[in-house]
Amino acid sequence: xxxxxxxxxxxxxxxxxxxxxxxxxxxxxxxxxxxxxxxxxxxxxxxxxxxxxxxxxxxxxxxxxxxxxxxxxxxxxxxxxxxxxxxxxxxxxxxxxxxxxxxxxxxxxxxxxxxxxxxxxxxxxxxxxxxxxxxxxxxxxxx
Numbered sequence: 314x315x316x317x318x319x320x321x322x323x324x325x326x327x328x329x330x331x332x333x334x335x336x337x338x339x340x341x342x343x344x345x346x347x348x349x350x351x352x353x354x355x356x357x358x359x360x361x362x363x364x365x366x367x368x369x370x371x372x373x374x375x376x377x378x379x380x381x382x383x384x385x386x387x388x389x390x391x392x393x394x395x396x397x398x399x400x401x402x403x404x405x406x407x408x409x410x411x412x413x414x415x416x417x418x419x420x421x422x423x424x425x426x427x428x429x430x431x432x433x434x435x436x437x438x439x440x441x442x443x444x445x446x447x448x449x450x451x452x453x454x455x456x
Contacts, residue, residue, distance in 0.1 A: 314349075314442075315341040317453055321348070333359055333435075339453035345446040346453065352435040355397065360432045365448055388424035388444040389433065397438050 317339040332353040340347055352359055391408070394401045404411045407425050414420055424444065427433075435441050 314338040314347045315453075319346065319450070319452060333361075335361075339450065340444065340446065344449055344453070345444060346448045346450055348443045348445070350433060350435050350441045350443065352437060352439050352441075355437050357437060359435045361435060362432045363443065363445075365445065365450065385429050386447070387427050387429045388446065389427055390422065390424050390442040390444075391436070391439055392441070393436060393439040399438060 315338050319337040319339065321335040321337045334351040334353070336349040336351075338347050339345070346365060348363055350359075350361055390406060393405045393408075395403050395405055395410070406422060411420060429445065429447075433441060433443055
């Protein structure tokens with residue numbers, strides 16, 4: 314994630330989703346936008362349809378919005394705890410344990426590739442980084 318922050322909102326007709334937070338930044342490495350969706354609810358899985366327009370990004374609970382991107386794919390990084398145990402000493406990336414290698418290196422952080430128009434599924438107590446590398450947002454251009 315880069316240092317330029319974009320506007321976000323999470324719209325939902327369902328009650329009890331006040332524990333969902335969204336953030337967005339211009340990509341740190343060139344063109345693109347990174348959206349972070351944090352689900353602090355311990356019981357409810359959310360489905361977020363992300364739309365990007367101008368310099369504004371919104372994640373919506375409804376399926377009425379479409380993503381307007383130049384690239385038809387996105388990268389997702391789902392960070393969670395095993396069995397929802399927030400006190401665990403193990404972190405999961407896309408369901409797999411993140412373990413330091415024998416030489417003390419951070420393991421590869423491989424994303425899950427998704428169709429850009431598909432909803433983002435965010436499990437309980439999960440943080441998801443969604444990278445849209447093909448998005449060209451004018452607010453992200455250097456001036």
